[in-house]
Amino acid sequence: MIKFVLDPKAGIPYYRQIIDQIKFGIASGRLKVGEQLPTVRGLAVDLKVNLNTVSKAYKELEIQQVLETQQGTGTFINRTVIELSDKERKQKLQAITQEFTTIAFSYGFTKEDLINELKN
Amino acid sequence: MIKFVLDPKAGIPYYRQIIDQIKFGIASGRLKVGEQLPTVRGLAVDLKVNLNTVSKAYKELEIQQVLETQQGTGTFINRTVIELSDKERKQKLQAITQEFTTIAFSYGFTKEDLINELKN
DNA sequence: TTTAGTGTATTAGTATTCTAGTACAATATT
DNA sequence: AATATTGTACTAGAATACTAATACACTAAA
Numbered sequence A, B: 001m002i003k004f005v006l007d008p009k010a011g012i013p014y015y016r017q018i019i020d021q022i023k024f025g026i027a028s029g030r031l032k033v034g035e036q037l038p039t040v041r042g043l044a045v046d047l048k049v050n051l052n053t054v055s056k057a058y059k060e061l062e063i064q065q066v067l068e069t070q071q072g073t074g075t076f077i078n079r080t081v082i083e084l085s086d087k088e089r090k091q092k093l094q095a096i097t098q099e100f101t102t103i104a105f106s107y108g109f110t111k112e113d114l115i116n117e118l119k120n
Numbered sequence C: 001t002t003t004a005g006t007g008t009a010t011t012a013g014t015a016t017t018c019t020a021g022t023a024c025a026a027t028a029t030t
Numbered sequence D: 001a002a003t004a005t006t007g008t009a010c011t012a013g014a015a016t017a018c019t020a021a022t023a024c025a026c027t028a029a030a
Helices: A014-027 A040-047 A051-063 A081-106 A111-119 B014-027 B040-047 B051-063 B086-106 B111-119
Strands: A067-070 A074-077 B067-070 B074-077
Touching (some): A014 A051, A040 A051, A081 B111, A111 B086, B014 B040, B086 B111
Antiparallel strands (some): B067 B074
């Protein structure tokens, strides 16, 4: 289980900080498929926020099909996340790349400049 | 000059729609480095929004160093790159690329993923 | 120097977002 | 069946975001 931390000064909503930490936990392999997350109350007490704040984070991740929840049982890392996230992964990669190229192009760099730099 | 359009039903703030269209204009090559954008008033009248809404979009892009503005003169696509030395250009490219790869890696993408996406 | 044209700053009203309090509903355990 | 544990729904207050109205400041041209 990963350790959750909230930074009140970050200027990022609590529920979003929770989302980010879960996503990073998955990306880094510290949260495994099928693993149960803390209960909404448990994490809420731990982080000293309202249980709805945790619930909101879990719900958004459920919509994104990262988590799956069962009322009365708990919330888990989606077992089908690997198959289901292929499309999402592709979209994310495109979004990140577009952001990157936009900035780079505004500096006059070409696509070839970027590819060469990446190959270093 | 590109044509700006606002969709009131998009659920995306007007100023952000303006930002996105400018960024896409640059990425697609329809906005050239050094080119002047519409004036805040001109675009505001054209889009039937307040001039501050346009100003907000321009200001955010200036912070991102995509645009540069001169009070009393106008707003332009950043031409900073032209004034940079070869060494500075190289450093800038490295900095931008590092930022890009850091974000991409946190999502589990590999260097090859990025290169392939760029080649599309 | 005056004037027209440019971006900036201040203020305010409205809408939305964020968080919390509290009650409800489903499931698992005893 | 009763109880504990889990997530959900509804409501409300505070903070923030969005947009606009209006006045100010800088630059270029007449």
